[in-house]
Every structure is written in structure tokens, then in C-alpha cells.
Amino acid sequence: MTMTTTLIATARNEGPFLLEWVAYHRAIGFDRIIVLSDISEDGSEVLLDALNAVGAITHIPKSALTSAPGNGHRNRAYAYALALPEVQASDWVMVLDIDEFLNVHAGDGTVSDLLGEMIDLGDTDVISPNWRIFGNAGHALYADQPIMTTLTRANPETPVLHDKHLGIKSMFRPGPVTRIGPHRPQLNGQHTGGQLPTVWRNGSGDDVTERLLIKGWSVNAKTRGSALAQINHYMVRSNAVFALHNLIDPPLGGEQSPLSVADHSVFNTNQVEDTSITRWSKATAREIKRLRGDAAVDQAHTDSVAAFQKLIGQMQINAAKDATDPINALLSPEKTRAIMQAQLPKPETDGDDDSVMQLVDPDDIAPRWLADLRRSDHRRGWYYSDEKFALQMTYRSTDTLIVSFDNLSSVKEPSLARETWGYPFYRSEGWSHLGVMAFEKNWFRDEALFNFIEGQAKSGLFKRFRRVVMTGTSMGAYAATAFSSLAPGCTVMAFSPQSTLDKKLVPWEERFGSGRKQDWSGRYRDAPDCCGQAKDVFIIYDPYFEPDRLHAERYQGCNIHHLKSWYSSHKSALFMRRADMLKGVMQAAVAGEMTPHLYYQMFRSRRDLPWYYHGLADHAIKAGHKGLAGTMAGYLAKNGRPAIAKSIEARIK
Structure with a gap:
């Protein structure tokens, strides 16, 4: 029986990778490919229009989505696509990203082979193969070359290196679907309520309905399976591509929440070889050649590659201006190859001289703080590790001690090269540094941690330094304010802090489920109550982001200073780093010179930040002042910021 299939994708700044992705999925048998594009800077939309003209895809630009429901381009795109008659008429629909x-x-x-196998197993409504994560195979920079044959190193199937590796993508019958997302569809009440039978299968054809019917973006070690299909996920196509899409300001990728350097370590997996997809390399190459036979397609691809290379070149120039910018390390071919080599299986003798292979953990190389303790001029320090936390101390100067606390994005980072929060900056300034690392999303609610850090305080650790500054963001900012009582006279720099996650004290807080489940009785229950002995506590937050504003307002006292970071949402530290002011703010805090007046002088640098203009425009539009947003777009267009202006104008329509 012939079944019609439709593939849906969103795209933003994916120009150099579109041809291979489209050609491959046409080669394996998708009948229709629909790509809904966001505004790009690499010529993606021109190439998509050209592919649309030759019948390879259906291209739907962002301008067509103005009436679609949902927040963010991707959600609106999915809602728009699901309502299309050709999608509803398809037997099967799948949603993928361009790197999948x-x-x-x-x-x-x-595709027909996969569907045939699944249907032979019995009734099937949704098929959800799991990811296999492919690393950069030692490629730091970008080159216009096939992904399928260049990136052939991936994570091992066992053991599972990280729970983020267990994501799924889904193929489904559109009839029961009320909403589609990047990982899975939501089904109507008759199916989720049991009135109509539903069978949800994994990539091996196993029934995983119980786990995925209601919710879930991933499988687990027991419910995953890839015997019949997997999703090759090329999240790190090269370090340069990863950085361009996630780490610059503004990031050029399509993710609503850009990935971090910690995420790079999680997803750059090169432990084993997987060449299973390369059986399609010749057919894909033939299809690419056929498509490039059209002059418009060929020129659009060439122009997109050139634009992409120019963007990467500018990123390199900008990163080189700041020696602490992590992009510099990512773009180093030598470091990139060394990290990949460390991940490869290594021979190990068993005593009888028989060679066996052993997997090496990701990034199994010395962290910078350990290398510094061994090889720098500052060799005094220590490392203490417990089940749920660790502390790393480096003595450099008795003048200043920075005490930093990890944030959520670092918690699950598996790399042994993991650094404490802000380490490269504190190192470059010559400050002594105590970094507190968290291994769980527990908001540092750990009796063992309480006892250890209190013991360090009683032993006089903090009294050895003329000035102590405690700092962190989000979860780490809670800890910085909560533990400030252990260092009387300290300065606290808290970026977007939670004051507590005790449900009785903040019943309106609905974020951070893992944190709210912790035991919030006993010591350090409510951070604002712990700040009385600090000299100055600076609370940096976005007053327009209500959950953070409510937490900030709970901090009161003559030593509390509320510093507003407008339009940064919950990412005030990242916003300030990209506005090139975070370093200056921290330097002023350490020097004892930070005041609200100085902070707002520094905050003027936000005017160079696209993030700020986008936030200001969104705030105006949400408040019903589209005319004001339009005026701002006109000003930006006349003053050398046409890309930002174009994006704002598109949101006004």
C-alpha cells in the first residue's frame, strides 16, 4: 500500500547545509518537504525560494505566519504547517531540524521500508526514533563539505553518557494530532484519554505508549531503541558552526534557548564510529548535483556559503578581542583535535599483553584549574569532592577572594575539563577563587555542603582576604546570597537570583521543579534573611520579567541594592557579558567602587546590543505601541542596523 509522507522543518541561518539535508531526505523517499524559514543573515531564504521554484520543497517564509498562534517562530511555524491541507491529507508526517x-x-x-516494518508489527500511530549524537570529528572550523561522510564519530549506544542524548523525534499520523512540537506531537483527548486505542513505538518498533502518550521529549535506557531507525543529530557540525549558532550575540541559530559551552561538551561526542548513513552518500550527491543544475539554486548555495564564511570570520575577529572568550578555545584546531583524540577508544593491556579497547569519558583532559595548580605561578590550592557537590580553591592573592556558585547549565556537564563558574575571568584578574560546583539541580540544598562550607568559614578561610565577593546567576545567585552570612563584610553580586524555592514563601514560583522538590527547611531556607552581615548585596534583574522581579523585591535592607537589567529576561549575566559590561561590573565590585549610579552608567553599553533593541521592541508591541516599535525600526534602519530593523518590522506586521 502506498502511503504519502511529509517532512516539516524550520530553518534560520542554515544556508550551507540545506542542499544536503533536502537531497538526502528526498533520496530516502519523503514525498513532500515543507521548510518554514525565519529571517536569516546567510541567504537561506534565497536558496529556499530557489529550491521551491524547482519543486524540491515548499518554502513558507516568516511573513506568512503572522496570524499563526504560538510564541516564537518555531511554534508558530508548526501550528501553521499542521493546518495545511496537504499536511492533513498525508498518511504520515515527520518534524526534523536541519541538523537532524x-x-x-x-x-x-x-521511509517506506521503515513504515512497512512498523505496520507489520501491528497498529501504529506514532513512531519516535531516538537521537544518536554525532560530534565534530576533530573539525574546529567550517568548510563546505558533506556532513554525512565527514562526521562519522558518535556517542556509544552504551553506556548512556548523558540524559540529553536520549531525545526523540517523531513521525505520526496527523489525524489525532492537536499540536506538534520539535520532539513529539500532542494527541487529542480521545486518544490520550483512552477512548480510542493508540500505539506509540520507538525506533526498534517497541511499544512505548505508556511513557510517551501524555508527555515527554525523550526515552530512557529501557525504552530507547534504534534497530529500525535512529536520528543522526549533528548538533556540533564544527566548533565554528556551533559558536555562530549559539555563542555570539545575537546567536544565529534557530533554537529559542541557545546552547552553551557546557552543552558543547555534552554534545561533542566522538567515541565510536557510525557510518550507517553513508550508504546514501552517492544517491544524495547525485540529487545535489541535479538540484545545482539549476542556475538559481547553484548561485544561491554559493552565495550562502560565502555569507556563512564571512560571518564566521567576523566572529573570529570579535572573539580575539577578548582573551577570555570561550569561542577562542573552540576555534583552536589543536585543542579540538586533542579533545577528540581523548574521546577515542584506547588500547589497554590486561597482563597477558592482549589488547582490549576502553572508552574514555568526554573531554577526559585536565581542567584549566588543575593545570594552573600544576604549571602556573599560583600552585597553592585544593579540591574537595562530595556526592552532590565539589569545591575548588586557588590561592593567588590575599587581597581578593571570589566565591562563585554554579548555575543550572553546568550541573549535568560530564566533562572532566569542567571549570567553576567564571574561572577564566577570575584567573585573568589574578584573584583568588573558590568555585562551588553542583552535580545535581538541588539549589545547593545539601547538609554535607552546609557543614563543609561552614567548617571552612570557622577555620578562618574568608578572614584571610581583605575583600570577599560572592557571586552566581539564578541557582548560583541564590547560593551567593544565602551563604553571604559566612563572610561578614562581603560583597554579593547576584544575577537573576531566586530568593528561595520554599513553596510557602514563594507560592507563585512555578519554575525549577527539581529545586522546588528539595527540603527547604532548616539552614539557609530564605536567602534574604541571610544577607544582613554583608557589606553590599547587588541584586541584578529584569524588572519586566515578573518571576525574577518578585524574587528581587523580597530582598530588602539598607545594604541591598536593586540594579535593573531591562529586557534581559532571566539571563542578566549573559546579557551583560554580551553588552561587554559584565567584566567592568565585576571589577568595580571587587574594587569596592560599585554603586547604582556607576552601574547605570555602564549599562548604557546595552545600546550596542541587538538583544536590547529586540527586547525593547517586543515590550512596546506587547503593550500595544506598534507605532513606537515602528519608529525605532526606522531609526535603526537609518543608523546602520538594518537586520534588527527588518526583524522588528516583521513582528509588527
């Missing part, structure tokens, strides 16, 4: 390839192991590797 459906890799079918069933039969000859076609």
Missing part, C-alpha cells in the same frame, strides 16, 4: 537526519536501518533504508 532520519537514518533508516530497516530494509534498504527508505
